[in-house]
Amino acid sequence: MTADLAESKLIQGRTGAWEIVIGLEVHAQVASKSKLFSGAAVGFGAGPNEQVSLVDAAMPGMLPVLNRYCVEQAVKTGLGLRAEINRTSRFARKNYFYPDLPQGYQISQFDQPVVGEGVVEVERDDGSSFEVRIERLHLEQDAGKLIHDLSPSESYVDLNRAGTALMEIVSRPDMRSSDEAVAYFKKLRTILIYLGTCDGDMEKGNMRADVNVSVRKPGEGLGTRCEIKNVNSFRFMQQAIEYEARRQIEILEDGGKIDQETRLFDPNKVETRSMRSKEEAHDYRYFPDPDLLPLVIEEAWIEDIRRSLPELPDDKRKRFMSEYGLSAYDAGILIAEQARADYFEAAAKGRDAKLVANWVTNALLANLAKDGHDIEASPLKPEAINELVGLIEDGSISSKIAKEVFDRMWAGEGSPKAIVDKHGLVQVNDTGAIEKAIDEIMVANPDKVEAVKDKPQAMGWFVGQVMKATGGKANPAAVNDLLKSKLGV
Amino acid sequence: MSSLTNLTLKAALDGLKAKSFSSEEITKAHIDAIEKANPSLNAYVLPTFEHALNMARASDARLARGEGGELEGAPLGVKDLFCTEGHRTTAGSKILGDFVPQYESTVSANLWRDGAVMLGKLNMDEFAMGSSNETSAWGPVVNPWRSKASNAELTPGGSSGGSASAVAADLCLGATASDTGGSIRQPAAFTGTVGIKPTYGRCSRWGIVAFASSLDQAGPIAKTVEDAAILLKSMSGYDPKDSTSLNVDLPDFPSFVGKSVKGLRIGVPKEYRVDGMPAEIETLWRQGIEWMRAAGCEIVDISLPHTKYALPCYYVVAPAEASSNLARYDGMRYGLRADGKSLTELYENTRAEGFGNEVKRRVLIGTYVLSAGYYDAYYVRALKVRRRIAEDFEKVWGKVDAILTPSTPSAAFALGDKRVDPVTMYLNDVFTVTANLTGMPGISVPAGLDANGLPLGLQLIGKPLDEGTIFSLAGALEDAAGFRAKAEKWWA
Numbered sequence: 001m002t003a004d005l006a007e008s009k010l011i012q013g014r015t016g017a018w019e020i021v022i023g024l025e026v027h028a029q030v031a032s033k034s035k036l037f038s039g040a041a042v043g044f045g046a047g048p049n050e051q052v053s054l055v056d057a058a059m060p061g062m063l064p065v066l067n068r069y070c071v072e073q074a075v076k077t078g079l080g081l082r083a084e085i086n087r088t089s090r091f092a093r094k095n096y097f098y099p100d101l102p103q104g105y106q107i108s109q110f111d112q113p114v115v116g117e118g119v120v121e122v123e124r125d126d127g128s129s130f131e132v133r134i135e136r137l138h139l140e141q142d143a144g145k146l147i148h149d150l151s152p153s154e155s156y157v158d159l160n161r162a163g164t165a166l167m168e169i170v171s172r173p174d175m176r177s178s179d180e181a182v183a184y185f186k187k188l189r190t191i192l193i194y195l196g197t198c199d200g201d202m203e204k205g206n207m208r209a210d211v212n213v214s215v216r217k218p219g220e221g222l223g224t225r226c227e228i229k230n231v232n233s234f235r236f237m238q239q240a241i242e243y244e245a246r247r248q249i250e251i252l253e254d255g256g257k258i259d260q261e262t263r264l265f266d267p268n269k270v271e272t273r274s275m276r277s278k279e280e281a282h283d284y285r286y287f288p289d290p291d292l293l294p295l296v297i298e299e300a301w302i303e304d305i306r307r308s309l310p311e312l313p314d315d316k317r318k319r320f321m322s323e324y325g326l327s328a329y330d331a332g333i334l335i336a337e338q339a340r341a342d343y344f345e346a347a348a349k350g351r352d353a354k355l356v357a358n359w360v361t362n363a364l365l366a367n368l369a370k371d372g373h374d375i376e377a378s379p380l381k382p383e384a385i386n387e388l389v390g391l392i393e394d395g396s397i398s399s400k401i402a403k404e405v406f407d408r409m410w411a412g413e414g415s416p417k418a419i420v421d422k423h424g425l426v427q428v429n430d431t432g433a434i435e436k437a438i439d440e441i442m443v444a445n446p447d448k449v450e451a452v453k454d455k456p457q458a459m460g461w462f463v464g465q466v467m468k469a470t471g472g473k474a475n476p477a478a479v480n481d482l483l484k485s486k487l488g489v
Numbered sequence: 490m491s492s493l494t495n496l497t498l499k500a501a502l503d504g505l506k507a508k509s510f511s512s513e514e515i516t517k518a519h520i521d522a523i524e525k526a527n528p529s530l531n532a533y534v535l536p537t538f539e540h541a542l543n544m545a546r547a548s549d550a551r552l553a554r555g556e557g558g559e560l561e562g563a564p565l566g567v568k569d570l571f572c573t574e575g576h577r578t579t580a581g582s583k584i585l586g587d588f589v590p591q592y593e594s595t596v597s598a599n600l601w602r603d604g605a606v607m608l609g610k611l612n613m614d615e616f617a618m619g620s621s622n623e624t625s626a627w628g629p630v631v632n633p634w635r636s637k638a639s640n641a642e643l644t645p646g647g648s649s650g651g652s653a654s655a656v657a658a659d660l661c662l663g664a665t666a667s668d669t670g671g672s673i674r675q676p677a678a679f680t681g682t683v684g685i686k687p688t689y690g691r692c693s694r695w696g697i698v699a700f701a702s703s704l705d706q707a708g709p710i711a712k713t714v715e716d717a718a719i720l721l722k723s724m725s726g727y728d729p730k731d732s733t734s735l736n737v738d739l740p741d742f743p744s745f746v747g748k749s750v751k752g753l754r755i756g757v758p759k760e761y762r763v764d765g766m767p768a769e770i771e772t773l774w775r776q777g778i779e780w781m782r783a784a785g786c787e788i789v790d791i792s793l794p795h796t797k798y799a800l801p802c803y804y805v806v807a808p809a810e811a812s813s814n815l816a817r818y819d820g821m822r823y824g825l826r827a828d829g830k831s832l833t834e835l836y837e838n839t840r841a842e843g844f845g846n847e848v849k850r851r852v853l854i855g856t857y858v859l860s861a862g863y864y865d866a867y868y869v870r871a872l873k874v875r876r877r878i879a880e881d882f883e884k885v886w887g888k889v890d891a892i893l894t895p896s897t898p899s900a901a902f903a904l905g906d907k908r909v910d911p912v913t914m915y916l917n918d919v920f921t922v923t924a925n926l927t928g929m930p931g932i933s934v935p936a937g938l939d940a941n942g943l944p945l946g947l948q949l950i951g952k953p954l955d956e957g958t959i960f961s962l963a964g965a966l967e968d969a970a971g972f973r974a975k976a977e978k979w980w981a
Binding site: 054057058059060061062063064065066093095097099102103104105157283285286287290291292293 | 695
């Protein structure tokens with residue numbers, strides 16, 4: 001990292017520059033058909049309390065039984081985060097009263113999480129990268145949901161979500177700007193989606209973050225932090241951190257001190273608000289859950305899971321760069337989504353991969369975004385892009401014509417070949433035809449032929465005229481070569 | 490018909506199989522007995538007579554076809570801690586209100602699977618917290634035994650007081666019970682019945698209202714050692730719905746009763762003597778040692794040095810777990826709700842009204858020992874002590890096959906006697922808690938009467954999963970003691 005980069009992350013206050021220190025606790029819902037400790041279904045859109053078992057409702061005498069699939073997803077995620085898998089871990093009870101918490105405690109993991117320290121490499125937009133250390137990943141139950149707006153006098157409880165498995169992924173305070181925090185959150189989401197352990201759907205609340213923010217003068221020790229709860233979009237995260245950092249700096253510059261507290265981000269007012277102070281914080285009375293045995297994971301199972309891991313984003317990016325010769329930037333765009341990377345690879349079969357990458361990252365992604373399609377639902381299949389690039393490669397069409405062909409493909413006119421044939425877009429490679437056009441233009445414009453001798457840049461005008469005369473189909477390279485020799489420039 | 494209620498479970502099962510009498514007949518005989526006795530003894534909090542008769546008739550039909558399980562047609566009582574589908578389950582607490590489970594506990598379901606008949610739900614200390622049955626929201630159970638010295642009502646012990654009283658008074662052929670610190674063995678000792686707490690994990694805890702998860706274990710209270718073995722065999726077994734249930738072979742417990750005990754080594758721990766223990770208990774213990782020696786056992790003096798810390802350890806661990814286990818009784822989804830102006834007030838009012846004093850005391854103690862700043866000093870330390878106690882036993886298991894101790898430091902006391910002082914009350918568990926803290930099986934066998942004519946029990950503690958040896962030894966002890974006394978039926 002250069003000194004310039006480091007300094008660009010600082011924010012200026014009245015008393016000088018400040019550094020923001022950010023750590024994230026990300027809650028990711030495990031992509032599992034049933035809950036962490038019960039057989040009840042997990043799903044979005046069921047009617048209230050339709051996905052609740054006796055265990056989830058904490059009926060008397062009910063006992064939790066750990067869902068092996070959820071543990072597998074946690075281990076898989078741990079491996080994806082290049083983290084240590086703890087062969088023995090424990091579930092603990094976090095005790096507090098709330099109507100969305102039927103047991104009166106959340107089964108979580110406290111001093112012995114299933115996954116220990118790991119690391120995530122995060123790329124910035126400028127292509128540089130930084131590392132975020134992972135402190136731990138643990139499994140825990142989600143709570144239910146309270147609904148306050150159905151009745152003026154009563155609140156309703158929906159326990160469908162109660163007991164759903166969450167992975168809490170805790171980072172070290174390794175981020176220094178809202179951009180870095182968002183980049184890390186995005187990267188983490190990409191990894192989880194690659195692994196298939198969380199669908200990453202933030203709108204449904206399946207992935208959300210508690211953001212710890214503090215500020216300090218560069219070089220000083222860590223400041224007092226505030227925790228912003230339940231941030232569920234990249235934009236809100238950016239806004240919340242920026243607001244919170246400014247708020248803390250103002251307090252400190254006015255000679256005040258930061259109270260350690262939990263805050264909420266209000267996206268309407270774009271501000272954070274105090275939720276509860278450290279003094280009001282619950283004493284959760286964590287203790288090992290006596291209904292559950294220690295979770296012991298066999299090394300052989302870890303190895304099985306390791307073998308089942310898909311290619312992870314970092315590996316894919318490296319491979320795209322070495323195997324296809326792509327730039328870090330293009331590779332980064334392509335691997336950001338697994339489906340995008342798969343699309344690219346299918347389209348690149350037997351073609352100039354850099355050219356394919358250009359078409360995918362530019363024309364295709366722009367059109368998809370404009371029409372609001374996911375790449376999985378792209379109206380143009382990878383085979384079509386492959387064919388289009390094939391036409392460019394064998395000289396049938398120029399890049400410029402290719403853009404027209406692409407637009408017609410997008411408009412549903414059919415395959416690239418069919419479009420080229422139908423509209424007579426085949427490139428003119430016949431030097432005789434091009435020479436004939438050049439000669440005619442030179443004869444008609446003797447003054448310009450003279451002028452270009454002093455000012456070679458003016459050759460562009462001739463290129464334009466030749467292209468115009470050939471309906472844009474002339475091979476641009478051939479036009480250039482012939483013009484140069486004929487004009488003597 | 491009343492003679493049918495005097496039968497042991499084994500004799501009744503033989504009679505049913507031989508068609509000497511029907512299940513309906515023996516069930517009716519018990520219903521009559523309950524109707525006569527319950528106003529005095531208060532053992533049943535929910536008679537389910539109609540259900541019992543239906544089950545009995547179904548059993549008779551199976552028996553007529555030459556079918557039927559190992560408990561076919563035998564009328565039993567169920568401690569109100571076990572959830573019973575369609576039948577109110579209160580755990581002796583007001584806070585459960587009129588809660589009717591939609592599910593059957595694994596243990597009781599096992600009994601019905603084997604053909605047993607449910608007479609009703611039995612009284613107990615609230616959430617199984619108590620040693621005298623006086624913490625029950627349904628009022629105390631009365632022991633059928635009376636002292637020669639007075640007519641004062643005596644406690645049947647607790648928390649399974651209803652189970653013990655009902656078995657002792659012939660109000661069922663046997664009963665389910667549960668034991669967290671001695672709640673099967675102490676009431677068995679106080680009522681001249683047999684009670685076994687099996688190895689932790691032997692019986693599923695699924696569907697049993699939880700008190701302290703790492704200590705709770707179901708077991709039977711029965712009239713004889715053989716009856717206890719028959720009941721435990723049915724109640725036990727691996728249950729995937731309980732993560733602490735043990736997936737191990739289930740021995741044929743009844744076949745161990747009557748086996749020779751020659752050559753078995755019996756440990757006698759020097760630490761199992763407490764201040765103020767009546768001489769009669771000491772005498773009975775020595776008598777028990779002689780009986781075992783006479784049966785061919787080798788007697789070995791042993792030391793379990795951490796025994797003195799068992800009770801304090803227990804009274805940290807059990808309330809800690811209970812404080813969390815009882816958090817679900819919040820007035821939200823079932824049971825009692827006492828409204829309030831705010832959510833916090835609703836919680837406070839519900840739990841203030843719903844829980845009795847002993848439960849509140851333990852929830853407070855448990856909350857305290859788990860609190861930040863006290864956790865290490867109490868809870869963590871208690872877990873370390875628990876480990877030490879277990880090590881004491883692990884060391885002696887190489888030298889002995891079982892351990893013989895008194896079951897309780899006294900005979901049944903009068904209701905009201907110890908209500909004022911919880912610590913004195915807690916001392917009732919002094920000989921029994923170690924088996925809960927270590928997960929080992931323990932059985933109480935009636936061994937004699939004190940000067941006032943009240944029963945006293947001796948306890949045998951065995952190695953984990955070695956209930957078989959305990960049943961053999963308990964059978965030998967039962968034979969040697971020749972305990973035949975029954976409480977005089979003063980209520981009839």
